[in-house]
Amino acid sequence: MEAEPRRTPIRERFREQVRDDVKTIALEQLADGGAQAISLNAIAKELGVSGPALYRYFANRDELLSSLVVDAYSDLRDALARPVGAGERRAEERGAGENARIRRLARAYRVWAQEQPHRYELLFKPPLPGYDAHSTQISEAGRSLMGVVLGVIDGGSDATTSPLDSAEVLHARSTGAPNFQLAVRVWSRLHGFVSLELGGAYNAMSVDADALFDAEIDVLTDGGEL
Template identity: 60%
Template structure:
């Protein structure tokens, strides 16, 4: 039986999460308008119609709020990647599954450029972008790709083959470079077709992946398709 105290505690927690969600929503608007340095707890409190001290009960300082926003972004990007893995379960070609995973990654980044840049750019001097909670969230991103090279399930670098980790890091490095330049407007300024470049680069970086049925004695052979 739920006691009155438990009900009060549950209601309080729901209210707390609602307020934190409202705060993060305003902070994301500030982020999109002026970058991470434009995020201000006092300005958020004013927009929400509460006092600064009242808001500090939820976030004692701006860095705490930024930590939450960064971790949320990692989780959202990971969710998009997980959905791509599930959607391609029936594809027999691991290279194509990896490319679809890369497409999901790029798609999320282009839809959320300000949040994507939070993950991979220094926010401002003094901010610790490598604290334990953020490091744990960051480490999640490698799991879906490692799973494609293993048994199809989510894996971590701790239980993956070193050669698989190496390959995923190479794919990720190439992918991140392309996405970062695209978000920064470099390709548009150079009149480069970003879609074509992305497709070509992902084809190249995943080329070593072959259907299991087409690999024999360490070399690729025709599959008969």
């Protein structure tokens, strides 16, 4: 007879709840005023506790920012790896395999960025002077996203993507695997497009962003030069 799983101690559940509450308010601050608007003291005031009390949950603002960055990477990764529906599978089967998967990945990437612009910016811009945007924790989260992109290119199944783990990503990078180079180029091109779009560049130039995005995907998937 299997033993019942042990419940998480009340103290640990309370700690996780407080951390989640802190991050929820921090995301609201981020959306309203950018990373510089995030304030542990202001969060403490909203939660009705003292400022020093929150330092039991986050040592400083940088630690809170890192937690937000890792969460954002995780959410974006999940959006890119989300299982497709039957209609999408049929379309993928009619397509050229890898090309159909790259198209789906590109659209999912853009939609997530459009829906979460403040979190997208947090991923790819140092949020504050002196913040370590290349810490082990952040680098690992970034590799997990690259693992999804590589999984798409390597040939995820019809129903889902099979992401590569961190060791596989590092191996692909160190060996100069063609698929790794392609994944970097796909990600770079998507990031360039999305960053310009979120920054308002296309609106300022009266460019049809949807039409341009479709054209960019065609270049990515139909053999054009990147």
